[in-house]
Amino acid sequence: MTRYIWEGAAVRLRPIQPSDWEEFHQDGMDSEIARLNDAIYGPRSEEGTKRWTERESEKGWDGHNFRLAIEDLNGELVGSISTNSCDPQNGTFSYGVSIFREHWKKGYASDAIKIVLRYFFGELRYQKVNAHVYAFNEGSIKLHERLGFMDEGRLRNMVYTNGSYHDVVLFGLTREEFKERSGIA
Template identity: 30%
Template sequence: MDCLNKEFPVISTERLILREATAEDAEDMLRYLSDERVMQHTGMDPFGSTDDVLEEIAWYQSIVGEGTGVRWGITLKDTGKMIGSCGFLNREARHFRAEIGYELSHDYWGRGIAGEALRAVVQYGFSQLRLERIEALIEPENGPSIRLVERNGFLREGLLRHYEYTQGKFDDLYMYSLLKSDRM
């Protein structure tokens, strides 16, 4: 991935450090990735072990290596504790677009942390990855995620019926997008 071929980019915000997730973060990550409330709208089952988390970290590393995405661990500046992740996947560099995804420990919901991380990652995508379009695919039942992207300027483009097959069922997903020109 351009801009990522030397060193993993670290992003600092008022309360957060967005950085590469490592094996040392596995216990922190297991706390939120094993929570049914956090995983409810991800299309994945709650994680059961640190081995599951290490596989997720390996996936984060693989998408950077393949140039198809980048996932930052959301850590608190004051403690260094990892409480979630946010980043891009399914990046299509030749089309200047990528999907954004995120999850956050339930203990930190409602504090503006997801929005703070989302804004920083979106800014990085437009400025450093030269994205023109950032997409968010969200289950219609996921009201908090819908409110998050709408508060941050994403527009709902439509409903993708039976777009994914996860956990033994077909899922409808709303397609949201944010264009670089929407932010100016």
């Protein structure tokens, strides 16, 4: 049993703090990361990023829909993870995870996802998680396959970026599948 629910083997999750603004600002200027995560938006000023981190730090906790900072076990901010489409009645939810480029391929995204799954499946009684991955995001596809997610189909031509349309790959993982793979929940 894990001693701290918000800590894994490589990272811990914590609230976003106003002092995190510089790392998020730098990350927000990386077009490739923006495209992999969501979309290319217009540039944000430093003051705009400061206000965003302040708003994020002031949000209350509802236990279901949240955005948390991901830090390594030395306390360095390495990214963020957020949950969405939380449906307690049916026990389903989704999430998004983003790791700053200089911290890619260190297992941080995988560990952060496992922490969130452990919380939703083991504490909130959710039954299934869904992940929507852009078909051009090969790293995220491989990550979800390694975590045991099932490819449940694709939505064709759902994202337009970098001059062309792309599919969205739908992945799903049930509580039982997670428990079987991790021995948790």
